[in-house]
Amino acid sequence: MSEFRTTKAHMLRESKVYQKQTLMGGLSGFESPIGLDRRDRLTALRSGDIGFVHSWDINTSVDGPGTRMTVFMSGCPLRCQYCQNPDTWKMRDGQPVYLDAMVNKIDRYKDLFQTTHGGITFSGGESMMQPAFVTRVFRAAKEMGVHTCLDTSGFLGANYTDEQIEDIDLCLLDVKSGDEDTYREVTSGTLQPTIDFGRRLAKAGTKIWVRFVLVPGLTSSEENVENVARICEEFGDSVEHIDVLGFHQLGRPKWHERRIPYPLENQKGPSAALKERVTKQFESHGFVVY
Numbered sequence: 001m002s003e004f005r006t007t008k009a010h011m012l013r014e015s016k017v018y019q020k021q022t023l024m025g026g027l028s029g030f031e032s033p034i035g036l037d038r039r040d041r042l043t044a045l046r047s048g049d050i051g052f053v054h055s056w057d058i059n060t061s062v063d064g065p066g067t068r069m070t071v072f073m074s075g076c077p078l079r080c081q082y083c084q085n086p087d088t089w090k091m092r093d094g095q096p097v098y099l100d101a102m103v104n105k106i107d108r109y110k111d112l113f114q115t116t117h118g119g120i121t122f123s124g125g126e127s128m129m130q131p132a133f134v135t136r137v138f139r140a141a142k143e144m145g146v147h148t149c150l151d152t153s154g155f156l157g158a159n160y161t162d163e164q165i166e167d168i169d170l171c172l173l174d175v176k177s178g179d180e181d182t183y184r185e186v187t188s189g190t191l192q193p194t195i196d197f198g199r200r201l202a203k204a205g206t207k208i209w210v211r212f213v214l215v216p217g218l219t220s221s222e223e224n225v226e227n228v229a230r231i232c233e234e235f236g237d238s239v240e241h242i243d244v245l246g247f248h249q250l251g252r253p254k255w256h257e258r259r260i261p262y263p264l265e266n267q268k269g270p271s272a273a274l275k276e277r278v279t280k281q282f283e284s285h286g287f288v289v290y
């Protein structure tokens, strides 16, 4: 997902390190169903009784409003060139966590969420890879009166029913490119599912914060930005603002550690002038831009 905001210090460490942590974050505080065999795990995954989680943390005003518990789910079908968290790509690299344990954790922070107008955010990896788990947690959160936020590319939006969309208060929707060719180059996936999911969110009245990662030479052309803006216009008043996230290299060590060829090895982030140009482009379409 939009790892440019959500990459946390603990995510930049090796999993063995954060598993030993006893402080907040990583996967501390969850009992893992280690004893389940493969078949039981698959059954529990499909039913949403367990979810595979990379890590979680508590943050403020990053992954949605107020103080939030952000849960980074494992597994992603895209292969974005600028991914900051390739360690979230494989679901099996996550730790299985019981649904009840997750719901109890939210319950424990419920008062904090209400005081700060915060809530629970699912991010990733791709939060939609495990729809049963995420939607059951969201249902439980709504029953507790807790605000829900889904950080997603929308690529797997077809996994969600209209009823499940109703439990999403806010979607951080990554519009990674404005045309299919650039989208495929950036992600290896297709753009249309993101557009389709955004339209469904807008129809349901769900609030959207669009996220667009600005990579000079890859996503930065005026034409591409114009196309992203036009897609956002389709979502109408649901779009509260657009985050223009400048590319950075904080995730590069993870590509090296995993010995995955990193296509943006020498890529620079956007200059202030480029960021201003793109911001103005979105603003010219009437959007608030951060």
Ligand code: SF4
Pocket: 001, 002, 003, 076, 077, 078, 079, 080, 082, 083, 084, 085, 086, 088, 124, 125, 126, 153
């Ligand atoms: S590859 Fe997946 S986790 Fe990485 S940026 Fe793309 S959508 Fe996000």
